[in-house]
Amino acid sequence: MRPRLLPDDEPEGPPVRLVAWLPRADHLRMLGPVLDAARRRGWHVFALCPMGGPKDDAHRQREALSAQLGGLPVAPIRRGAGEALEALEHVDAVVAVGLIQQDWVRDWVMPASRSRGTAWVSLGYLQEELLQVLIHGPALLHEWDVATTSTPEGVEWVAEELARTRSAAVAREARRLFVPVGAPSLDPLLGLDRAACRAKHGLPKDGRVLLFVPAAHPHLMARWRWWVFDGPLSWLAAPLILPTYTRIGRAVRAYAERHEASIVVKTRAKNPDPPWLSELGHVVTDLSWHPHTTLELVVAADAYCGLVSGTALEATAAGLPQTHFFAWPPEASEHPLFLPLRQRFWLHCGPWNYPALAEAVHLHQGPWLAEAWVGNSRWPRRPAPEDCQAALRAITGPIDGNAADRVLDAVDAAR
Numbered sequence: 001m002r003p004r005l006l007p008d009d010e011p012e013g014p015p016v017r018l019v020a021w022l023p024r025a026d027h028l029r030m031l032g033p034v035l036d037a038a039r040r041r042g043w044h045v046f047a048l049c050p051m052g053g054p055k056d057d058a059h060r061q062r063e064a065l066s067a068q069l070g071g072l073p074v075a076p077i078r079r080g081a082g083e084a085l086e087a088l089e090h091v092d093a094v095v096a097v098g099l100i101q102q103d104w105v106r107d108w109v110m111p112a113s114r115s116r117g118t119a120w121v122s123l124g125y126l127q128e129e130l131l132q133v134l135i136h137g138p139a140l141l142h143e144w145d146v147a148t149t150s151t152p153e154g155v156e157w158v159a160e161e162l163a164r165t166r167s168a169a170v171a172r173e174a175r176r177l178f179v180p181v182g183a184p185s186l187d188p189l190l191g192l193d194r195a196a197c198r199a200k201h202g203l204p205k206d207g208r209v210l211l212f213v214p215a216a217h218p219h220l221m222a223r224w225r226w227w228v229f230d231g232p233l234s235w236l237a238a239p240l241i242l243p244t245y246t247r248i249g250r251a252v253r254a255y256a257e258r259h260e261a262s263i264v265v266k267t268r269a270k271n272p273d274p275p276w277l278s279e280l281g282h283v284v285t286d287l288s289w290h291p292h293t294t295l296e297l298v299v300a301a302d303a304y305c306g307l308v309s310g311t312a313l314e315a316t317a318a319g320l321p322q323t324h325f326f327a328w329p330p331e332a333s334e335h336p337l338f339l340p341l342r343q344r345f346w347l348h349c350g351p352w353n354y355p356a357l358a359e360a361v362h363l364h365q366g367p368w369l370a371e372a373w374v375g376n377s378r379w380p381r382r383p384a385p386e387d388c389q390a391a392l393r394a395i396t397g398p399i400d401g402n403a404a405d406r407v408l409d410a411v412d413a414a415r
Helices: 025-040 058-068 081-087 103-115 128-136 138-143 152-165 168-177 184-191 194-200 223-230 234-240 245-258 275-279 293-300 312-317 339-347 369-376 385-392 403-414
Strands: 017-021 044-050 074-077 093-097 119-123 146-149 178-180 208-213 261-266 282-284 303-307 322-326 358-362
Touching (some): 025 058, 025 093, 025 184, 025 403, 044 081, 058 074, 103 119, 119 403, 128 138, 128 146, 128 152, 152 168, 168 178, 184 293, 184 312, 194 293, 208 293, 223 245, 245 369, 312 385
Parallel strands (some): 017 044, 208 303, 261 282, 303 322, 322 358
16 A cells, blocks of 8 residues: 655644445445555544445445454444434545435435535446446536546546537546546455465365356346246247357356366356256355455456356456356347447457457357357466456556555545
8 A cells, every 4th residue: 555645744634534335235345445445544434324225235234244344333324314414424525336326315415414524435336437427417427526437548438428429518527527546346356365265265275266157137138038048938049049048057067077177156146046056066155245255256266257247357357267158249238328338348358358368259149159168168378467457457447456545545635
């Protein structure tokens, strides 16, 4: 961490009081590194868990989340805006994930607390904040004192889109208001030990480990596609020449057996998984958010394969060779405003498709490509670190362990 230096003749003031706004447990993957960095600076930190949203689950896991933060106070907000404003009295800054909060937070808590001098700082995640600005316009950024994103390349992309669809003035506003900081969620990677991660998750001490990430259920995709892939219309897969979930599972198992590798399957509670996944290998769900279980598994593994997913970022940052299965074309599941970014930064020499690092297998163009992958693929070599950095540059920025500190520098600048 970069030391925080003050001139000899300038006394340091009272510690900054920083709050993590934590409605969902999975937000801790981004907020945890920021809170750790704040404590290293001597700041006073705690977390608040607002309730009421359909995915707000952090209040039910307060003790576990506090333990993952080294005993940091984690308190619920049960009675809405009044209780939240009382808890935020004398707080210097609030850090939250995403630009769009619940209406009662956005309409009441944020304006009232900002008027008292509390700065609100948004953490970007997977560049979804860029999509939010395309949908709602840059006026959304004015609701925050600091709106962070990961990279200058992402800012330039959204500015280009805004200039094309709105105006040059709107594009300039996005360039001015977005603050690139990197990806705090990846900061903990540098402190993880491979042997310790294998032991923690019950993986073999020696030998090859293949990390398999199963399918997410894209909410924007036509229902019939999922039903053909894994549902009541799976009988249509053959006449439509489309892949099925079970066919991919069989291919992954055959590939692992061919190369004498153990399989660890990383699932997520929000995605209902088929029961046969446990037949592939050792199944691990989200056991911890800080450090995130996915980070521990990419450090423990030797290679990665799975249905195309954002987990490619963690795998690339950890230096894993990868195979990504496209069971449907990207335009079937991506938001149409976000598809150009996916194609430019993720698919064109990005973490989903990069020479000697990541192979894209487009099964929607031919389901037999799953068996071809098994028969033709050697066990991959580790990619060069410079290739991993190049594949991630436009999405995450440098993986240097300092993204959380750059967030705090932005907090300091906003106070």
